[in-house]
Amino acid sequence: MTLGEGEPHKVQRSPGVRLSALPTLPRVLGAQIGAFAVVAALAWALGVLGEQAEIWLWGLIVLQSLTAAALSYVLYLRGRWLIAQAALVPLAWAALAMDVPAWIYLAVFLALALVYSNVSREQVPLYLTNRTTWAALSEFLTSHQVATDSDEPLLFIDLGSGLGGTLASLARAHPSWNFVGVENAPGPYVFSRLRLLPLGNAKVAYQSLWDADLSRADVIYAFLSPTPMERLIDKTAQDMKPGSVFLSNSFWAQDRPFDGEIEVNDNRQTRIFFKKIL
Numbered sequence: 001m002t003l004g005e006g007e008p009h010k011v012q013r014s015p016g017v018r019l020s021a022l023p024t025l026p027r028v029l030g031a032q033i034g035a036f037a038v039v040a041a042l043a044w045a046l047g048v049l050g051e052q053a054e055i056w057l058w059g060l061i062v063l064q065s066l067t068a069a070a071l072s073y074v075l076y077l078r079g080r081w082l083i084a085q086a087a088l089v090p091l092a093w094a095a096l097a098m099d100v101p102a103w104i105y106l107a108v109f110l111a112l113a114l115v116y117s118n119v120s121r122e123q124v125p126l127y128l129t130n131r132t133t134w135a136a137l138s139e140f141l142t143s144h145q146v147a148t149d150s151d152e153p154l155l156f157i158d159l160g161s162g163l164g165g166t167l168a169s170l171a172r173a174h175p176s177w178n179f180v181g182v183e184n185a186p187g188p189y190v191f192s193r194l195r196l197l198p199l200g201n202a203k204v205a206y207q208s209l210w211d212a213d214l215s216r217a218d219v220i221y222a223f224l225s226p227t228p229m230e231r232l233i234d235k236t237a238q239d240m241k242p243g244s245v246f247l248s249n250s251f252w253a254q255d256r257p258f259d260g261e262i263e264v265n266d267n268r269q270t271r272i273f274f275k276k277i278l
């Protein structure tokens, strides 16, 4: 972990930020629809529509799959999104061919709804803080404890705590702290509640982070998305007590100063922005 400090920083606008700032769902649908238009136009130009289409079916499906992945890349979708985009049409077609029972679609839909029901409202999907970042956060808590020199248990809040992995790891490493997660997606909430049961110093609340009481927190951590950052920086500045610290993994708002950043030595070169509350 490297700690950068000094003059207040501003987040630089990177090229392409406008496309990448679009919500994910329109980009996912846009790439599939665009790929379909390309494949249909090509099939029409080559005269393989109509009766011929059945012979060319898998070729057209593979073409749709590759074109959708390429367009997704252009639309700044990365990692698992590219795999999902490439796999979508082949898997859908294979499922139709295998005559998968209808209840399986319902079960998959319900499972996804339990995890992602808040995404269209909040624009924050579920992805997880990695272990290297847990270690960097743990180091930060140790230095914060020393800096505050308090005998009272300090309070760490994870806003949007997902599956509770960050809380569980930190709660084990720092038994003298209290850890609270705030989560409003039902699936992750139930999962993390069960996961944290054995730990006496960690719990999770089923609540929107916008309703959370931040006034007693010593350190607040969030790993969300660009969309809520401006509002969240304002909320933390208003609600957190002097001497506390707000940490945000990867995201900060344009034109809002922060006091420094923790550079995590992981594969994705994670940066954790931090702001001390005065």
Ligand SMILES: C[S@@+](CC[C@H](N)C(=O)[O-])C[C@H]1O[C@@H](n2cnc3c(N)ncnc32)[C@H](O)[C@@H]1O
Residues within 6 Å of the ligand: 115, 118, 122, 124, 125, 126, 127, 128, 129, 158, 159, 160, 161, 162, 163, 164, 165, 166, 182, 183, 184, 185, 188, 207, 208, 209, 210, 222, 223, 224
């Ligand atoms: C990117 S995940 C981060 C999970 C966890 N903090 C970690 O780092 O492993 C963001 C989480 O925030 C949750 N979330 C999004 N909006 C929320 C809101 N308004 N209130 C509470 N949780 C929210 C999502 O359901 C998701 O689980």
